[in-house]
Amino acid sequence: MDYRREIDGLRAIAVIPVILFHAGLPFFSGGFVGVDIFFVISGYLITSVLFRDIKSGGFSFSYFYERRVRRIAPALLLIMFVSVLLSWFVLLPADMKAFSQSLVSITLVSPNLFFWLQTDYFSPAAEMNPLLHTWSLGVEEQFYIFWPLIILFIWRFELKRQAVFLIALCSVSFFAMEYARTENASFAFYQFPTRAWELILGGLAAVFLSIRDGRNFGPHISNTMSLLGLVLIFISIVWLDKKSGYPGVWTLLPTSGTFLLIVFCQRQHMVTKLLGHKWLVAIGLVSYSAYLWHQPIFAFSKHYLVAPASWQLIVCLVFVSFVLAFFTWRFVETPFRSASKVNNRYLYTALFTALLFFMGFGLLGHFSNGYDSRNVAGVSLRDIGAMLQPNYGLSKQCDSDIVHLEACSYGAMPDTVLWGDSYAMHLAPALTGDSNSLSLVQYTLSSCRPVLGISIMGGEYSVDWSQRCIKFNESVIDRIVANDQIKRVVVSSMFLFSGYSLYDGSESRDYDSKVVERALVESLRLLKSSGKEVIIVSPMPSNGRDIGRCLARAKILGKDLNSCNFKRSEWSREFLEGRAVVSRLAAEGFKVLWLDEIFCDAEVCQTAFEGTFLYRDKGHISISGATYMREKLDFVDRLLSH
8 A cells, every 4th residue: 555645644634623623622522523533544544454464465463463552552551651640640539539540441442431431521520530541442442343344354345346335334323323323322432333434435435446446536526526625624623512412413514534545645736735734744744643642631621721722832731742742643643653663572571560560559549539538738639539529419320310319318217308409419518417407308310400300401411311210200290299298399400401402201302492491391390389488599609610720729739719719790601690590580470599608608609617617519619518518508498587
């Protein structure tokens, strides 16, 4: 296979948007499609190499996988080692535990499986994992396991039949993705069966070019089709975003564009010359290392910084990613690709040792709760981790659509129900725990808004989850209405569905705030009509930043915790929208306890009291913060006075 400079240029077109997307720069909302471009390129190159080796009689499984190891492992292991060093000093226990688990998943060639089970790719939490981007390597590595077998199987057929077979295989994977997207979008995003079609499409490009047998297309066709391919990629980068239902049919934009560029780019034509520009080729050569470096750099900076990074710092981090990429390519990637420079004995000894180290470090990190016995700058991370642990209310069992009355009840004869999502459960320690407490039963389920008949859907929220949420709320209402002992219902939530679709039990629809608020009002009126007192607790004021992490970093760095306070003018759009919903509920005659009136003066909102963290993340109250609210801020009295 002849060297094609334009392929390296295409790699640059893939990696730059990915990096700028994760950097949060504008005009790159669809930069994540760079991974799809890489998939198609990889499928094409691997298939071309297999065709060449099989045709020449030089194919062997051992040599094939040796080249894959030499290509992928050295740079990856270097980035993993550097990430381990940084993690020890930067990551808090919960983050360290997740990071440790990701190390284990990488050694088992299954990071995509791990991240599917852990988080949605587009969630803010996902961005904080230094090794999130390795999910794509998991997909590629799993592809490499099966693909030589498939190519050997189809080799006996003529090229056109090979193409038909691969088209059929590609179609099966594509439709599997479409089906999975409606059932479990996170599975569709991360998993090999739903992503394999993109790599197979690259293989089809290799078959198609083999059918052409080196014959060029006419200049008009080549220029038109390759330019169309470039336009499709550009559109996908600037037009798609996190809300595009990705992956899905829109994935055809960058993948089809890449296919067209691979097939129709010819050396004498315009687009080929553009992609073959020396600077794009140079970036393409270091693209793998740049891809590996950028995510840890961005993630660790987010963990370390108390305030959001300035655009100047972001630009510097992007620059550092490429500088490190060059040195990694020059002194790690290139030498290890040559058996004459790094023999197999040294290669596999180093690989085996590294894998043992990462497996051991990862397992210890998991079982030690993220090495929570560490001290950083004289501060116990175990104490910090305790302040930031999830606040499930009365029990972790209370974050469930299965009602656990024993674990989720406080007092002998509960006359109060706490109903809502995670923004309700974090109130439980503020309402229970001493003589001045409510006798309470907690009905809560994270992300399940207290609204009858509808639920969110999309991202990590599948149809099954949405149905469970709807049934959960119906059962809660039935229990409350049927229980004459219940006199009061405390309701809290963000109340918003924006960013998701709505699901009504049978079908999904686009988000409509009017539909949500109408259903919310009807749900609360139903409670009032049954004779129950309804008290709404507003969401916690938020500036959109991870306040809990800010407080932790301030504590470790010896800064005043008040440095994490924020102004009313900095309130996040999400909080303002949620507060507006509650304001309209107040106008409907419902009682409301405004948390921002407790924690904010005319200008500034407090985030800590007397060294106690009030927040554990962007908007959830910590356990210690909720306890402080009960003990020092008379929260129960404030609630009952409404």
